[in-house]
Amino acid sequence: MDNVIFSSWNGKIVDNRKGKTSKAPKRADITLPKLPEEEKPLALMGWNGLVVMNPEADIVSLTLRYLKEIRKLSCGECSVCMIGIDRLLDIIGEMAKGEGSKADIAEMKAIIKQVCVNSKCGFGQSALFPVLDSIKFYKSDFLALIKGEKKLEDKDYSCTVTAPCMEACPARLDIPGYIELIKNNKFKESLDLIRENCILPGVVGRVCTHPCEDACVRKDIDEPVSIRLLKRAAADDDLQHGGSSLNGPQKEREERIAIIGAGPAGLAAAYNLRLMRYGVTIFESLPHVGGMAAVGIPEYRLPRDILNHEIDLIKRIGSELKVNTKVEKLSLKDLKKKGYNAVFVAVGAHIGTKIGAEGEDKGYEGFVDGVEFLRNLNLGEKVKPQKKVIVIGGGNTALDCARSCVRIGFNDVEIIYRRSRVEMPASDEEIEEAEKEGVKFNYLMTPVKILAKDGKVTGVECIKMKLGKPDESGRRRPVPIKGSEFTIDTDLIIPAIGQRSELPVIPDKEKIEITKWGTIKVDPITYMTDVEGVFAGGDCVTGPAIVIDALNTGNKVAKSIDCYLQGGSLARGITFEGVDLKKQMGRGFTVKAPAQGVGFLDVKERAGSFEEVEGGYISMEAMSEAQRCLRCYRVVVWEKAI
Ligand SMILES: Cc1cc2nc3c(=O)[nH]c(=O)nc-3n(C[C@H](O)[C@H](O)[C@H](O)COP(=O)(O)OP(=O)(O)OC[C@H]3O[C@@H](n4cnc5c(N)ncnc54)[C@H](O)[C@@H]3O)c2cc1C
The missing domain is CATH 3.50.50.60 (FAD/NAD(P)-binding domain)
Known part of the structure; x- marks a missing residue:
């Protein structure tokens, strides 16, 4: 993306379309989302502007696609943005049918301004900004469409949706999405959405250090949304209603995977690999499953019935579990002889x-x-x-x-x-x-x-x-x-x-590199070690971290093992490093409202008892807290070279 022909990103105009060097800032001054180079992106449209890298890019069609994507996220609650986006889509449709006029462009601008000012949530207040840029700076293309000199085309697009809280979450949970479901009293659906990337929701809902809340836009207004407690509310509600089960795979694949360590990383990998129908065996040196969540985090912060319930669900989808089984020397050859096609080392940091x-x-x-x-x-x-x-x-x-x-x-x-x-x-x-x-x-x-x-x-x-x-x-x-x-x-x-890792699991003859910090070196994308077919992740790779990090690694390793066994590569996708996701956030109708509090166990009752200290929300409280979410969704659509 070095050749930026036009950019309105961050409100800074870089316009090199006529071959002249603009007086405006250059590419180096703007931090753009990093798109996958192999897709050779032609142009990108996101909440924070329009960026064109190739003169072949079709900006009107890109705008139409962007509008269609943001329409999917418009909740309709305050109706302004849904009605506004629908009208914009209609206008472009009319233009394409030869029923448009120059006046439509003025109408589009007026609609966008109204939506940005009158929407209640962060999404409505910001999503249409780049459309204004495309109308303003690529007006001639819209006029060409009106005159019938140009057609709308469905090109090859990629789209991603994020939010400041989602980018801060190591597992990139769809936080505004699950909060919205809670708001609408859909606790079960909310839990299903959380479980897509976090298989220990009741655990994470209690112990997560919640980097998402530090990134919450609401933090700059009054207090961050209590995202962690809302996750806990979804998990607790499920348990109060008997506890849902997880669906296991119907038919097995032939390949078997050995997982060493039944902590969050190993469990997340096991769960995802089972969903992909692989045979999975987990080897665990301790008598209990759960890793540091079971033997590190004390019970007054994480009641064991919560942890055990979530572990049981994972066990029930068919992973073979061998507790009290310490893997002393790992040899892929030996494991292959035993019928394992890949190994995931997830031994944590216990010394x-x-x-x-x-x-x-x-x-x-x-x-x-x-x-x-x-x-x-x-x-x-x-x-x-x-x-x-x-x-x-x-x-x-x-x-x-x-x-x-x-x-x-x-x-x-x-x-x-x-x-x-x-x-x-x-x-x-x-x-x-x-x-x-x-x-x-x-x-x-x-x-x-x-x-x-x-x-x-x-x-x-x-x-x-x-x-x-x-x-x-x-x-x-x-x-x-x-x-x-x-x-x-x-x-x-x-x-x-x-803490550091104990690695007798790695024998000298296997050439797995150990870093100077005593962690296992892996490829940052595939998590494969120097030995083919041996993967590693979680605390034994990062050093002591947090549960959601380990879960995220387990999810990714499962995908990577699948690619390794079936052929294929992991998509790198778009990254937002250094990009200010809060930019363009309006402050429209936000009424100050502090976060819903929860009760704590009386201090006098804590000595001599490992009873849980922090209370959770009842449903009504959770629904009320969920109302505070500003839905700061950020949508990015880009056109790929064919
Ligand atoms: C005291 C404490 C409190 C914490 N509090 C929090 C918190 O509040 N919030 C939070 O998010 N994170 C917290 N963490 C961190 C979190 O628990 C870890 O980051 C997370 O559990 C790491 O997951 P993992 O799967 O990589 O490793 P682990 O959870 O450590 O699991 C590794 C597993 O591998 C097993 N194993 C090791 N060697 C072998 C072998 N050779 N053969 C077979 N099995 C083996 C171990 O017995 C263990 O069960 C805490 C950690 C500690 C120590």
Whole structure:
């Protein structure tokens, strides 16, 4: 797309149609959506303008196609945009039949202005902007159509629909779509739509870190739409009505796939591969399925009946599941001999990172890594509450350990973190809830030595820190203050500063490259490792991430394995990196309305109980919250070279 002949993208006009260099900004100044090069796009029309790359492009036909696509998304609720788009389609149709006149162009402009000003939602307020550009800058083409000098043609088009929230979601869920269905009391349909890309909706509806809400346009007006809680509402409503089942495939294919690891990535791949009728076997080293969702995330944030229900649905569509089966050495040859045609390695990141303190490797009783502590707890180990516990780290895992200790019955739960609160990676909600539960936070200190007597932890020697210049993470680097060492007495120390993968699964003779961060190197598009037929994804490729990331990878790996086995390549599609999806967003009729709140378990009831802390919406509340969605759909249509 380097040869831009015309562009109105971002409201900046680049017009090189007459071969003259325009005074307006050049291509380099505009960030356009990246279209698939192999499609040799001729022209693109999207909410933010019209871009023409090739003089052969047919702008009137492109405009017609764009109008047809946006018509599909017009909900008709405030009727202005639906009526407006219908009239625009009629006018172009009349022009094509030789029944048009010059006055139609003025009418089109007037309609567009009315729709943009009077529509209630973000979609109606913005979708027609580029049509105005095509009428204005390609007026002669419309006049040629009116005069019968030009015909409308159905060319080869591609279309994509996105929204700021959808682009922020790793799995690109159709967020405005499922919210709209909830708004119309169609909870079941909403859940079906969510499940197309997220097979653990009740889980993600509870624990997702919801990057979508940070991108929500409503955030700039009052508060973001509670997208996560709406997803939870769709899943909870289904359970309250008995829980729907998933349809499994009728006929099997011959090919079998081995999946190593039954976490979100492995489960999503298994589900999608089953829908494609492949035989699937999942090997899982632990007795439970669910990966970190089962043995990491504590029950007070994710009740196990919710997780187990969703896992059961996936199991029931026919994946063979071998728990308590650790794959020690992976050899594709061996697996092929056993009848597997492809392998997906999804082993997560289950080994705690070292804190660099003296004595941490001595195996002292009372020194246990955060992920191991949570795993043991989740697998049913009874932890005896003691007087005091020190948790080391500032991320959500550290918070999960500390808040679990409160529930186990420790009297004194303290976190030590080497930077200040501002730099703490844990979410504000988690920190606030922990504070309410009595967790004490000690900032700007780090452990240097584990103190023990007779092989049992007695305390930790720490040093005070100050903040220096920002490091590569952008956060200010903690610097030790010489001579500031001090001691804290404690019975239990839980370091929780990060995780890495355990990869005995990869034997030396298989030439699978491991990165310097200890993750598996894969092709970024296909997820295939250096060994043909072996794919990898989830936390063991990205490093510790979030559930929705792992689910997304599982979905994509399934498609990639299918392409590998059946021939074919993965479509790269359009990408919106650096594109301001909020541009052109009108503010029309938006009335300020704060988000619907939910109840929380009383703090007094939390100690000694792993009961779920956050409440959900009842249907009416969910429908009311869904009303706040501005439907910021962005449609892009482009003409491809034949
Ligand atoms: C304490 C904690 C809290 C978290 N909280 C959140 C949160 O609130 N929200 C969120 O979105 N994300 C959260 N995460 C992150 C999230 O759980 C992970 O990103 C996600 O589970 C990764 O999925 P995965 O499938 O890649 O790996 P995992 O979930 O780790 O699953 C990998 C599976 O592979 C199995 N396995 C490993 N080696 C072998 C082997 N050799 N043979 C057979 N099986 C093997 C493991 O036992 C495990 O079951 C949290 C993580 C932790 C540790």
